[in-house]
Amino acid sequence: MSEITNRFATGAPQNLEERFASRAAHMKPSEIRSLFAVASRPEIVSLAGGMPNLSAFPMSMMADVVQKLVLTNGAEALQYGSGQGHPKLREQICEVMALEGIRANPDDVLVTTGSQQALDLISRIFIDPGDVVLAEAPSYVGALGTFHQYEASVIHVETDNDGLVPQGLRDAIKSVRAAGRKIKFLYMIPNYQNPSGVLLPAERRTEILNICREAGIFVVEDNPYGLLGFDKPSPNAMRAEDSENVIYLGTFSKTIAPGLRVGWALVPPSLKEKLVIASESSILCPSNFAQLTISSYLAEQPWRDQIASFCDLYKTRRDAMLESLDEYFPTTAKWTKPGGGFYVWVSLPPEIDTTALMPKAIVAKVAYVPGTAFYADGFGSWSLRLSYCYPTPERIRVGVKALGEVIKTEMLRRGSNQLS
Amino acid sequence: MSEITNRFATGAPQNLEERFASRAAHMKPSEIRSLFAVASRPEIVSLAGGMPNLSAFPMSMMADVVQKLVLTNGAEALQYGSGQGHPKLREQICEVMALEGIRANPDDVLVTTGSQQALDLISRIFIDPGDVVLAEAPSYVGALGTFHQYEASVIHVETDNDGLVPQGLRDAIKSVRAAGRKIKFLYMIPNYQNPSGVLLPAERRTEILNICREAGIFVVEDNPYGLLGFDKPSPNAMRAEDSENVIYLGTFSKTIAPGLRVGWALVPPSLKEKLVIASESSILCPSNFAQLTISSYLAEQPWRDQIASFCDLYKTRRDAMLESLDEYFPTTAKWTKPGGGFYVWVSLPPEIDTTALMPKAIVAKVAYVPGTAFYADGFGSWSLRLSYCYPTPERIRVGVKALGEVIKTEMLRRGSNQLS
Numbered sequence: 001m002s003e004i005t006n007r008f009a010t011g012a013p014q015n016l017e018e019r020f021a022s023r024a025a026h027m028k029p030s031e032i033r034s035l036f037a038v039a040s041r042p043e044i045v046s047l048a049g050g051m052p053n054l055s056a057f058p059m060s061m062m063a064d065v066v067q068k069l070v071l072t073n074g075a076e077a078l079q080y081g082s083g084q085g086h087p088k089l090r091e092q093i094c095e096v097m098a099l100e101g102i103r104a105n106p107d108d109v110l111v112t113t114g115s116q117q118a119l120d121l122i123s124r125i126f127i128d129p130g131d132v133v134l135a136e137a138p139s140y141v142g143a144l145g146t147f148h149q150y151e152a153s154v155i156h157v158e159t160d161n162d163g164l165v166p167q168g169l170r171d172a173i174k175s176v177r178a179a180g181r182k183i184k185f186l187y188m189i190p191n192y193q194n195p196s197g198v199l200l201p202a203e204r205r206t207e208i209l210n211i212c213r214e215a216g217i218f219v220v221e222d223n224p225y226g227l228l229g230f231d232k233p234s235p236n237a238m239r240a241e242d243s244e245n246v247i248y249l250g251t252f253s254k255t256i257a258p259g260l261r262v263g264w265a266l267v268p269p270s271l272k273e274k275l276v277i278a279s280e281s282s283i284l285c286p287s288n289f290a291q292l293t294i295s296s297y298l299a300e301q302p303w304r305d306q307i308a309s310f311c312d313l314y315k316t317r318r319d320a321m322l323e324s325l326d327e328y329f330p331t332t333a334k335w336t337k338p339g340g341g342f343y344v345w346v347s348l349p350p351e352i353d354t355t356a357l358m359p360k361a362i363v364a365k366v367a368y369v370p371g372t373a374f375y376a377d378g379f380g381s382w383s384l385r386l387s388y389c390y391p392t393p394e395r396i397r398v399g400v401k402a403l404g405e406v407i408k409t410e411m412l413r414r415g416s417n418q419l420s
Numbered sequence: 421m422s423e424i425t426n427r428f429a430t431g432a433p434q435n436l437e438e439r440f441a442s443r444a445a446h447m448k449p450s451e452i453r454s455l456f457a458v459a460s461r462p463e464i465v466s467l468a469g470g471m472p473n474l475s476a477f478p479m480s481m482m483a484d485v486v487q488k489l490v491l492t493n494g495a496e497a498l499q500y501g502s503g504q505g506h507p508k509l510r511e512q513i514c515e516v517m518a519l520e521g522i523r524a525n526p527d528d529v530l531v532t533t534g535s536q537q538a539l540d541l542i543s544r545i546f547i548d549p550g551d552v553v554l555a556e557a558p559s560y561v562g563a564l565g566t567f568h569q570y571e572a573s574v575i576h577v578e579t580d581n582d583g584l585v586p587q588g589l590r591d592a593i594k595s596v597r598a599a600g601r602k603i604k605f606l607y608m609i610p611n612y613q614n615p616s617g618v619l620l621p622a623e624r625r626t627e628i629l630n631i632c633r634e635a636g637i638f639v640v641e642d643n644p645y646g647l648l649g650f651d652k653p654s655p656n657a658m659r660a661e662d663s664e665n666v667i668y669l670g671t672f673s674k675t676i677a678p679g680l681r682v683g684w685a686l687v688p689p690s691l692k693e694k695l696v697i698a699s700e701s702s703i704l705c706p707s708n709f710a711q712l713t714i715s716s717y718l719a720e721q722p723w724r725d726q727i728a729s730f731c732d733l734y735k736t737r738r739d740a741m742l743e744s745l746d747e748y749f750p751t752t753a754k755w756t757k758p759g760g761g762f763y764v765w766v767s768l769p770p771e772i773d774t775t776a777l778m779p780k781a782i783v784a785k786v787a788y789v790p791g792t793a794f795y796a797d798g799f800g801s802w803s804l805r806l807s808y809c810y811p812t813p814e815r816i817r818v819g820v821k822a823l824g825e826v827i828k829t830e831m832l833r834r835g836s837n838q839l840s
Contacts, residue, residue: 016690019604019636021548021570027697051500059494067487074479078677080471113533113681116704124569125444146701149544150441184439216439257498259708261533270436277447281566282702284536287710288679 023129026149030373035358039367045399047386048367050194050342052254053317056309061301062257069296081288083280084272085111085264089295093264096298097250100226101236104243104266110275111286115222115251115263119143121278122220122247123150125271126184132176134186136164138345138374138383140194140222143187147376152184154376161336163200164188166207173215185218185247191234192225192341195374195385199339202235209238213245218268222249227307229340230315244268252294254342255307260290314342320393321386321400328404330411335386342389345371347382348407351414354384357406364406366399443549446569450793455778459787465819467806468787470614470762472674473737476729481721482677489716501708503700504692505531505684509715513684516718517670520646521656524663524686530695531706535642535671535683539563541698542640542667543570545691546604552596554606556584558765558794558803560614560642563607567796572604574796581756583620584608586627593635605638605667611654612645612761615794615805619759622655629658633665638688642669645761647727650735654760664688672714674762675727680710734762740813741806741820748824750831755806762809765791767802768827771834774804777826784826786819 039046069077084090090106097104112118119142127133129151135144137156147154155176158168169186176183186208190200200208212219221238239248251263267275279286297303321344325335335346348354355370371383386403388396459466489497504510510526517524532538539562547553549571555564557576567574575596578588589606596603606628610620620628632639641658659668671683687695699706717723741764745755755766768774775790791803806823808816 019546019638020694021544021546021551023548024545024694027545027694027701029693029697054495054498057494057498059490059498062494062498063487063490066490067483070479070483070486074477074482075474076679078474078477078479078482078679080673080678113703113707117702120702124441125447126439126441128441128443131441142701142704149698149701218439253500257709258500259496259498261703261705261707261709273449274440274444274447277449278444278569281447281562281569282537282540283533283681284562285681287533287681287707289677289681289710289713290707293709 023149023151026151030145035362035367038362044362044365044367045391045395045402046367047388047391047396047399047403048369049390050387051390052258053310053313053390054257056313057257057306062297065296065300066293069292073292077289077292079288081285081291083285084276085109085286086288086291086295089291092295092298093250097237097248097266100223100234101240102248102266103240108266108269108272110265110267110272110279111291112263112265112279113283113286114253114258114261115224115249115265116142116146117279117282118249118263118265119146119222121275121282122185122265123147123152124278125274127152130181132181132183134169134172134176134183134217135376136188136193136196138195138371138380139187140189141369141373143222144374144376147187153181156375156377156379157186159196159198161198162204163190163193163198164204164208166204166211169208169211173211173217183215183217185220186212187220187222189222189224190238191223192228192338192343194224194341195343195369196345197336197338197341197343199234205235205238206241209242209245213242219246220249221246224251224254225341227255228311228314230311230318231339234340239266247271255310256294256297256303260294262286262290262294311340314340314389317388317391317393317396320396321388324397324400328401330404330408332411333407342387344386344388346384346386348384349411350382352382352407352410354382357410360410361403361406364402366402366406368403443569443571446571450565455782455787458782464782464785464787465811465815465822466787467808467811467816467819467823468789469810470807471810472678473730473733473810474677476733477677477726482717485716485720486713489712493712497709497712499708501705501711503705504696505529505706506708506711506715509711512715512718513670517657517668517686520643520654521660522668522686523660528686528689528692530685530687530692530699531711532683532685532699533703533706534673534678534681535644535669535685536562536566537699537702538669538683538685539566539642541695541702542605542685543567543572544698545694547572550601552601552603554589554592554596554603554637555796556608556613556616558615558791558800559607560609561789561793563642564794564796567607573601576795576797576799577606579616579618581618582624583610583613583618584624584628586624586631589628589631593631593637603635603637605640606632607640607642609642609644610658611643612648612758612763614644614761615763615789616765617756617758617761617763619654625655625658626661629662629665633662639666640669641666644671644674647675648731648734649760650731650738651759659686667691675730676714676717676723680714682706682710682714731760734760734809737808737811737813737816740816741808744817744820748821750824750828752831753827762807764806764808766804766806768804769831770802772802772827772830774802777830780830781823781826784822786822786826788823
């Protein structure tokens, strides 16, 4: 009683909720979080996560790289470093980007703690509550989560089997602006998109760049999978064509290893200073230890050959998945045929709710990500994402077969319900 | 011309500034940034930075630790991990905190990319623009920068040679609330504070905890230096006394090495979920590679002995600095006598502007951080922070002597000006 009186007297808040910032209302666990906990059990074939497959990674070589680094350059590797990132690694990052046609200055590269941090920093400098971010339909769940925390409205833009549809983009810009709202940027993954696996052709890249430049909208080009094309190199990065209006995000998570948490942003010079200051406020500086490990690896090891090995590994798994989808999925289901990357996007008949179906899939010992996770607006209920990156081809076949049976059973049940 | 017409027609923004979020107005380079670039030249004795001294760190041992880690557990160390942090490291963090009297559950620990990320996440869940954060006067520049980016108003609370003054805290709470403003938390560094070097005695800790609990204000206890006491152990952490109202921040940057970028927050259970979600949105997960390196080091190496070696090293440097301050600084200057940590805080006669003096110090080949950097309100113009952590004792003496001469010359010049 006396404490309560006291709190009134001092103007103290009455409950925890009113002590949080308003943006904290957006920090709620997602539906799929608990599913993921279940999906990671060993008896489940997880076609859910996007974990790179490190079975082809030469661990003994990497062990030697890090040992030598600490022995010969430990005082630097274990010390604080530059907020923008290590100068040598920024040069090497430019060499990596050159493989996709990008000519860049290391001064315009900001090293980040995975490309997720780059998404966070871009959101931080651009998004006021209520601002609009345009994104492919569907789009990467981790990016949507970050935009949401910064209280953006994500408006999805139409896609087809060739990725973002330029006319859909024009229409979206027009209707958003007609409603008096500010568009801050277009977020997209042109290569082997997450979750759809599709590739944006070169001519669409040019058209989309022109639309955005003319409309004064930055393009955020997120490119984790560009070097993981199976049959032919992917088209040049969009950033190769436009250095002023494209914010390019790269990462070593899929070409080397994600546990190092090293990604980067290549940004127009006009944005660099704010992004560096935002990053320093966020983490002070990226890890020299991780950065110099990658720098040594790139300098000393045949990293291009290693990426080629990863491509072989993922191609075999992609083939196993597409073959077993053909064999075990109902004919009314449609799916994409990725030429690279990690994912296949499956569309079922619209009466199937893939979120509701998940517990039945888990019982059948297979997991996936329900389609609604990849939309900001609740769409996608009859879609799902399958990842082929991590399990063995044999496990992929077992998982796809089990899921096909779950779906067929559900369709039958739905069909009988309709009859009854 | 046609492009301009076009932009009007599409409602595109006219210039870059209007494309940024409003918070980006706070992302401007600080005055001291350019000074730091100069201070890092080898001919300058830098008493400015707070870089830990790794000369006593056994690099060959660390090289073996990381080599073995990658060889025996590379598939985990190089993979994505838990957003909250690796479970084993969270257990070990609890053992480290036990040295300062904290009993904690690993479930309540969030591993972060240095404790700077913890400051960022706490700001993110609590601070709406205009909210008040209370902080010691002076306070850590990196924390002030983060609070500023989240558009908080920092109100400084009176300190003396025993740290934060409880009555000053009562007064500050009263006057801020009388003005109708919300206080979100009190940020403080009770052990060998940055920048002042002072230690908060046990009885004040209890009193401050009581004040904050009663007022419904969280205490953010930032403790990078608690294990770096030179003569006697520091008092128990404030968190040891209050698990419900204290958010505790720790780091391995000063007890192991900063280049790994591993820190943590130990938080009241009611805050954990939001902080984990905020962290996932910010970086997806902390680096398994860095976390497991630290975990192996803690499990396999005599880390307590290593901390004792660091203490010896810093104590020698502290002594060199205090002795040379006695010898070379004017008698009208006052400074703190730290019992641990990295810093001495110097107060000069109020007519000396330490920011204006910096270029003269650089000419005399010595650098420091001007006092205003540690205040949100422009105060501190006649103070400065000296770090003794990094240079050798000989270099410290050279630097303090040079700075003493610069200050004495300036006082003389000022004196003559006043006479003229």
